[in-house]
Amino acid sequence: MDLIHPASKAGVVEAVRDANATARRLLVVGGRRHVDKGNPAEVEAELWTTQLDRLVAYEPAEMIAVVEGGMRIGELDRILADGGQEWPSDAPADATVGGVLASGASSPRRLRVGALRDTVLEAETVTGDGRLVRSGARTVKNVTGYDLHRLVVGSLGTLGVIVQVAIKVRPLPHARRTLRFAGGLPLAHELVDAVHGSTAVLATPGAVELRLEGWPEEVEEQTTTARRVAHATAEDDAPFPLDRPWEAMPVVVEAAVPPSRLDATIVGVAWGALAGVGLAWVGLGWPNGELVQVRDRVRAIGGIAPIVRGPGGLGDSPVAAPEVQRRLKHAFDPNGVLAPGRGWEAAEA
Amino acid sequence: MADVEGARRALEDALGAGEVLSDPLALRLYARDASMVEGGCALVAFPRSRDDIVACVRVAAEHRLPVVPRGSGTGLAGGSTPIGDALVVVTTKMTDILEIRPEDRLAWVEPGVPNLDLANALRPHGFTFAPDPSSQQTSSIGGNVSTNAGGPHCLAYGVTSNHVLALDVVLADGGVVRLGSEAPEAAGYDLRAVMVGSEGTLGVVAAVCVRLTPLAPVTHTMLFDFTSVADCAGAVTRIIADGVVPAALEMMDQGIVVAAERFAHAGYPTDAAAILIVEVDGTAAAVEAQTVVVEAAAEVHRARSVRVAADEVERALIWKGRKSAFGAVATIAPHYHLHDCVVPRTRLVEVLTGIYEIAGRHELVVTNVFHAGDGNLHPLLSFDRGVPGTLERVLRASEQIVRLCVDAGGALSGEHGIGLEKRDFMPLVFSAEDLSAQACVRSAFDAEGLMNPQKVLPDGARCGDFAMARGSDAGAVAEDLPEGAWI
Numbered sequence: 001m002d003l004i005h006p007a008s009k010a011g012v013v014e015a016v017r018d019a020n021a022t023a024r025r026l027l028v029v030g031g032r033r034h035v036d037k038g039n040p041a042e043v044e045a046e047l048w049t050t051q052l053d054r055l056v057a058y059e060p061a062e063m064i065a066v067v068e069g070g071m072r073i074g075e076l077d078r079i080l081a082d083g084g085q086e087w088p089s090d091a092p093a094d095a096t097v098g099g100v101l102a103s104g105a106s107s108p109r110r111l112r113v114g115a116l117r118d119t120v121l122e123a124e125t126v127t128g129d130g131r132l133v134r135s136g137a138r139t140v141k142n143v144t145g146y147d148l149h150r151l152v153v154g155s156l157g158t159l160g161v162i163v164q165v166a167i168k169v170r171p172l173p174h175a176r177r178t179l180r181f182a183g184g185l186p187l188a189h190e191l192v193d194a195v196h197g198s199t200a201v202l203a204t205p206g207a208v209e210l211r212l213e214g215w216p217e218e219v220e221e222q223t224t225t226a227r228r229v230a231h232a233t234a235e236d237d238a239p240f241p242l243d244r245p246w247e248a249m250p251v252v253v254e255a256a257v258p259p260s261r262l263d264a265t266i267v268g269v270a271w272g273a274l275a276g277v278g279l280a281w282v283g284l285g286w287p288n289g290e291l292v293q294v295r296d297r298v299r300a301i302g303g304i305a306p307i308v309r310g311p312g313g314l315g316d317s318p319v320a321a322p323e324v325q326r327r328l329k330h331a332f333d334p335n336g337v338l339a340p341g342r343g344w345e346a347a348e349a
Numbered sequence: 350m351a352d353v354e355g356a357r358r359a360l361e362d363a364l365g366a367g368e369v370l371s372d373p374l375a376l377r378l379y380a381r382d383a384s385m386v387e388g389g390c391a392l393v394a395f396p397r398s399r400d401d402i403v404a405c406v407r408v409a410a411e412h413r414l415p416v417v418p419r420g421s422g423t424g425l426a427g428g429s430t431p432i433g434d435a436l437v438v439v440t441t442k443m444t445d446i447l448e449i450r451p452e453d454r455l456a457w458v459e460p461g462v463p464n465l466d467l468a469n470a471l472r473p474h475g476f477t478f479a480p481d482p483s484s485q486q487t488s489s490i491g492g493n494v495s496t497n498a499g500g501p502h503c504l505a506y507g508v509t510s511n512h513v514l515a516l517d518v519v520l521a522d523g524g525v526v527r528l529g530s531e532a533p534e535a536a537g538y539d540l541r542a543v544m545v546g547s548e549g550t551l552g553v554v555a556a557v558c559v560r561l562t563p564l565a566p567v568t569h570t571m572l573f574d575f576t577s578v579a580d581c582a583g584a585v586t587r588i589i590a591d592g593v594v595p596a597a598l599e600m601m602d603q604g605i606v607v608a609a610e611r612f613a614h615a616g617y618p619t620d621a622a623a624i625l626i627v628e629v630d631g632t633a634a635a636v637e638a639q640t641v642v643v644e645a646a647a648e649v650h651r652a653r654s655v656r657v658a659a660d661e662v663e664r665a666l667i668w669k670g671r672k673s674a675f676g677a678v679a680t681i682a683p684h685y686h687l688h689d690c691v692v693p694r695t696r697l698v699e700v701l702t703g704i705y706e707i708a709g710r711h712e713l714v715v716t717n718v719f720h721a722g723d724g725n726l727h728p729l730l731s732f733d734r735g736v737p738g739t740l741e742r743v744l745r746a747s748e749q750i751v752r753l754c755v756d757a758g759g760a761l762s763g764e765h766g767i768g769l770e771k772r773d774f775m776p777l778v779f780s781a782e783d784l785s786a787q788a789c790v791r792s793a794f795d796a797e798g799l800m801n802p803q804k805v806l807p808d809g810a811r812c813g814d815f816a817m818a819r820g821s822d823a824g825a826v827a828e829d830l831p832e833g834a835w836i
Contacts (some may be wrong), residue, residue: 059693059695060590061586061589061590061694061695062693062694062695063589063594064693084592104534106533106534110533114507114511115511115533117539117542118507118510118511127786131782131785131786132782133780133782133783133785133786134779134780134783135779135783135786135787137691137759137760137778138693138758139691139692139693139723139724139725139758139759139760139763140504140691140723140724141499141503141508141691141720141723141724141725141760141763141764142691142760142762142763143496143497143546143762143763143764143765143766143767144760144761144762144767144775144778145767145775145779145784145787145805145806146543146546146547146787146790146791146805147510147542147543147545147546148543148786148787148790150510150539150542150543151538151539151540151542151543151790153539153542154534154538154539155538155539159538170594171592171593171594172592174592189452196563196565196566196631196632197631197632197635214631214635215634215635215638215639216638217634217635217637217638218631218632218634218635218638220634221632221633221634221635222632225632254534256530256532256533256534256535257532258450258453258455258531258532259452259453259454259533260450260452260453261453276454277533278453278532278533279533279534302530302531302532303530303532304530304532304534304535304536314536315536317536318536319536319537320526320527320528320529320535320536320537320540321520321524321526321528321537321540322537324520324526324540324793324794325537325538325540327792327793327796328538328789328790328793329538331789331790331792331793331812331813332786332789343537343538344536344537344538345537345538
């Protein structure tokens, strides 16, 4: 396995063009934290983005940061915290911004902070045929052409290398609190409905964590409201989520379903389900009958269940407009240099 | 060669004779949208179902007619202005709210449902549809999707794209696909995200699955007035920098305040240089906390007074003035040309000053009402096109305003779209390769270019074609547009 470690965008362009010329297939790698998500793909080389780690622009009053794709989450968090802000990825400190976006990762706080894909305002991408293209703008609103920068989010590095992004950031909350309750998914759903502006309601086996973030008075008020719904067994400002039982398992599925159908995703004893969002992480011993069971149930209700840790790939949920998907892949990576077979679009090819 | 007569007969067979128009008056009516770009079309069809839309697209493809999707026709960039022998597919008869599922925080609607009708239907369930363009009484959800519409409340809640979970789309070959999912993530490339904001060039939206936003328990609306535009803009920057993202942050300059007040009688202070409408929402405690910060920021920037909406009636009145501003300018002059640039919000004052200078240089009346929190400017040039030479001055001033915004690091459009009106300005902000990549997206959906041709991308932008030179003279290109374009 060859390693290519470019130090600049021009270096990425050169590496990708060279891969086209020499018919070498590439896997784009950032912090290696999200690399398990995707179908198995044979490649001859890895292209590491971690030297592309510069801060390009950050003005807190704009609530926008422009960073290179290989910037580590820990570094970004530090820079933004100095401006009293955050990019709510909740990804590991050694993950990269590009990796988080390419993998389509979600924050456990999605109920309040929204989807990370919605924070991407502009991107520079080196396409599979070695073109450096930019779309979007460094403004919070923009309808100027086609949103290529949104297309690369969740594309698993199969359309291009994300070399730079402008991301919308948000003010850091002034107060944080987690309430814990004994209960299950029904209580979690009840809390979502009862407590306006909750940051997250995470159900795990036998327990529910309600995360509250915001203005101190707001968190107090939400706490009072939540206590009317059920008796909280604990209350603190520890990091959220405190309990991540799925992370102790060798294989983790990230299921996405309509929020009221979360119960369909759950097997075993090492899961966490985000009420009101419809995301669940399910820890499994090894890809086996349980994975098939989850995927069958999830597919039947229009959801997906890709693996985010361990083997098992993306699963067999159908892809919308497969012809369009394949034409896009071909347009941006005509020679199939970027991890052919890795993406969803390859499933039905 | 387009076979209009054959297409008309086939459409009448499929949709019923009453749903297809081809008389000169109808063709004239549907030859434009709310922009002043005038085009022309061959046929107008009114589908009542997804299958009707499929029939429209199939018939058009078979008879070689371009398809121009159209909602309520409130678009301001010429995105649904047809050109040539087009079939205009009007979705205004598809107004059913198909399903509201609070437990999944989603609703399925037909594309012709007016934005405000959806918000009203969701209210009893405790939810709303967050995007609220000023046109919301009229503009349709399908149209909102096409332009990735914004509105005053997208500062905190995000634009349409953030509120669309899935779309049923009729592609150029007549195939129906569901892009996105009722689940928070979907398999494959995010085609839903690309479809939103694509201005009808990738397919016809047949149904929309929208995300529901819980209604805030408390909403607090404040109106500040300032004796200088710089102070008003300074307050905007300060509020954001102090960590408050208000639900809405809207600025109006004196010219537009005077016009709006004459029209809406909202009690605006007409002697102020600028006013700022700030709305914060959330729980009672969250509203209280944000209000303290907002009022302090306004005070630092010498706000002369603050008016707080005492009840829902007063709140509605304050918003009436703001949302009817574009209509109110009819009291200034019979015609107007509205811009939609976005600039970094820290450069608002500098760009505004430049806009006043440009208008002064061309002896035009300019008023400004805009989404200050987003940096989304809506400079409005008022004029009488009957006065010889005026149109030319408006065109020149418009181009200079666009260039000013782009030079300040801005975008061509914040929420109205590119359409016909701004497509030839695209090389100002994108390189030839950027535009080529965008053309690749388009041709992946519609290889033959039958869906709303000649919109968004300038002529010459093709997938795999790098011939276009960066920074080509957009002004010169703009003059090549068909007569009536721009104004």
